Amino acid sequence: xxxxxxxxxxxxxxxxxxxxxxxxxxxxxxxxxxxxxxxxxxxxxxxxxxxxxxxxxxxxxxxxxxxxxxxxxxxxxxxxxxxxxxxxxxxxxxxxxxxxxxxxxxxxxxxxxxxxxxxxxxxxxxxxxxxxxxxxxxxxxxxxxxxxxxxxxxxxxxxxxxxxxxxxxxxxxxxxxxxxxxxxxxxxxxxxxxxxxxxxxxxxxxxxxxxxxxxxxxxxxxxxxx
Amino acid sequence: xxxxxxxxxxxxxxxxxxxxxxxxxxxxxxxxxxxxxxxxxxxxxxxxxxxxxxxxxxxxxxxxxxxxxxxxxxxxxxxxxxxxxxxxxxxxxxxxxxxxxxxxxxxxxxxxxxxxxx
Numbered sequence: 001x002x003x004x005x006x007x008x009x010x011x012x013x014x015x016x017x018x019x020x021x022x023x024x025x026x027x028x029x030x031x032x033x034x035x036x037x038x039x040x041x042x043x044x045x046x047x048x049x050x051x052x053x054x055x056x057x058x059x060x061x062x063x064x065x066x067x068x069x070x071x072x073x074x075x076x077x078x079x080x081x082x083x084x085x086x087x088x089x090x091x092x093x094x095x096x097x098x099x100x101x102x103x104x105x106x107x108x109x110x111x112x113x114x115x116x117x118x119x120x121x122x123x124x125x126x127x128x129x130x131x132x133x134x135x136x137x138x139x140x141x142x143x144x145x146x147x148x149x150x151x152x153x154x155x156x157x158x159x160x161x162x163x164x165x166x167x168x169x170x171x172x173x174x175x176x177x178x179x180x181x182x183x184x185x186x187x188x189x190x191x192x193x194x195x196x197x198x199x200x201x202x203x204x205x206x207x208x209x210x211x212x213x214x215x216x217x218x219x220x221x222x223x224x225x226x
Numbered sequence: 227x228x229x230x231x232x233x234x235x236x237x238x239x240x241x242x243x244x245x246x247x248x249x250x251x252x253x254x255x256x257x258x259x260x261x262x263x264x265x266x267x268x269x270x271x272x273x274x275x276x277x278x279x280x281x282x283x284x285x286x287x288x289x290x291x292x293x294x295x296x297x298x299x300x301x302x303x304x305x306x307x308x309x310x311x312x313x314x315x316x317x318x319x320x321x322x323x324x325x326x327x328x329x330x331x332x333x334x335x336x337x338x339x340x341x342x343x344x
Contacts, residue, residue, distance in 0.1 A: 166294060192287055199290035199310045200297075203320070212334045213292075213308060213320060216300040217249040220331055226246040226257050226272060 081106055127182050130190065134175055141167050158198055161205040170197045242328070243276040249301050249322065249331040256335040260317075263337060267313055275330045279309070279323045288312040292320075301331045308333065 080097045081104040087094055097103035098115035105113040133155050140152035141164065150157040159167050174197070177190045203209045248254035261268040274281075282289045291297075292308045299308045299322050306322035313319055320334040 163295070169294065192282060192290075195287045196290045197293050199312075200293040203292065203296055203310065203318070209318075209320075209334060209336065210296075212252070213296050213299060215250075217302065217331070217333070218300075220249045220302045221247060221251065221254060222302070224248055224254060226248060226254070226332060 080104060081112075084108060123187065126187060127178060130174075130178055134171060134178065137167075138171055141171065158201045158205075161201050173197075244279055244323070244328045244330045246272060246275045246330045246332060249299075249333045253332050253334060257332060260335045260337050264313075264317075267317070271311070271313055271319060274311070275319075275321065275332075279321065279330045299333060301333075306331065313337065 082090070082094050082097070084105060084107050087105070094103050094105070094115065099117060102114050102116035102120075105115060107113065136152070136154040137156040137159055140148055140160070143152070145164070148160065150160040153160050159170060162170065174190070174193060177193050181187045181190050203213055248257060257268070280289075288311060290310045290312075292310055296308055298305050300306075301322050301324070304324060306324055308320060308322050311319050311321070314337070317337040318334075319332065319336075322331040322333060323329075324331065
């Protein structure tokens with residue numbers, strides 16, 4: 001199944017309607033099968049199989065598991081198929097099906113659209129984006145030191161300032177956290193972990209800060225209160 | 227006659243404000259300089275460190291627990307976790323919370339942290 005594009009559902013005037021622009025969980029259409037330009041993260045994931053991008057077998061397995069899990073998320077939920085005319089005749093049933101997972105809509109020309117909560121789709125995109133960044137950074141770390149540049153790390157360029165073994169540990173931790181998140185858990189732990197590693201890299205990159213943070217404080221000022 | 231069991235030390239308070247102390251003379255000097263330069267900012271920081279040094283509920287998150295090789299630091303013989311709070315876009319404070327004694331050891335204050343990782 002191909003996920004091609006997202007199109008906003010035309011909204012009604014009722015603010016209580018989940019399709020209304022102000023609704024807490026806006027719904028979007030995703031168009032399936034051929035016809036439009038592929039969305040960036042998903043298209044990049046599709047090209048994954050055509051490129052040899054990870055040297056380590058373990059890493060490859062991890063990434064593949066992640067992608068399979070993301071596809072399951074994208075394809076999960078009841079596959080109720082509606083006709084385009086159901087939007088007018090049975091709109092409540094269509095919306096309810098979409099809110100509970102996703103609803104398939106078949107247009108007159110056979111094009112299949114998916115109506116799903118926008119938050120679910122955004123979440124899938126976020127996971128896919130970070131998975132790609134992890135692949136890119138892993139590729140950089142697997143290169144010889146003299147063949148690397150910060151640019152090869154993509155959005156994780158800050159990682160390049162850390163020692164090699166620490167870079168690998170960071171990628172392992174982020175991959176694990178992303179796998180957990182992709183199983184349906186919150187992405188918040190991944191965000192916190194990213195922030196922790198970025199702060200560490202930032203401090204490590206500054207010689208004065210690094211020196212102050214690694215030094216042992218044998219005689220802290222126990223009588224001074226700030 | 228068997229010896230009576232040793233008297234246990236009273237458990238320390240698990241709640242209440244933390245005590246904020248400098249881990250070194252250098253850290254104290256940096257704190258004082260930062261307070262002179264940004265009194266309101268530092269007053270807010272002091273209250274934050276006293277009341278909720280481990281709070282990570284900011285969104286976007288501005289409090290981080292550092293990772294290796296900066297994850298821990300020895301302060302007065304105790305190996306403690308090392309944290310960082312983003313005071314501002316360029317200001318950083320580093321500290322080691324001691325949960326046992328409820329002391330926040332400030333290890334470095336920097337209002338103009340160079341962002342070499344950008």
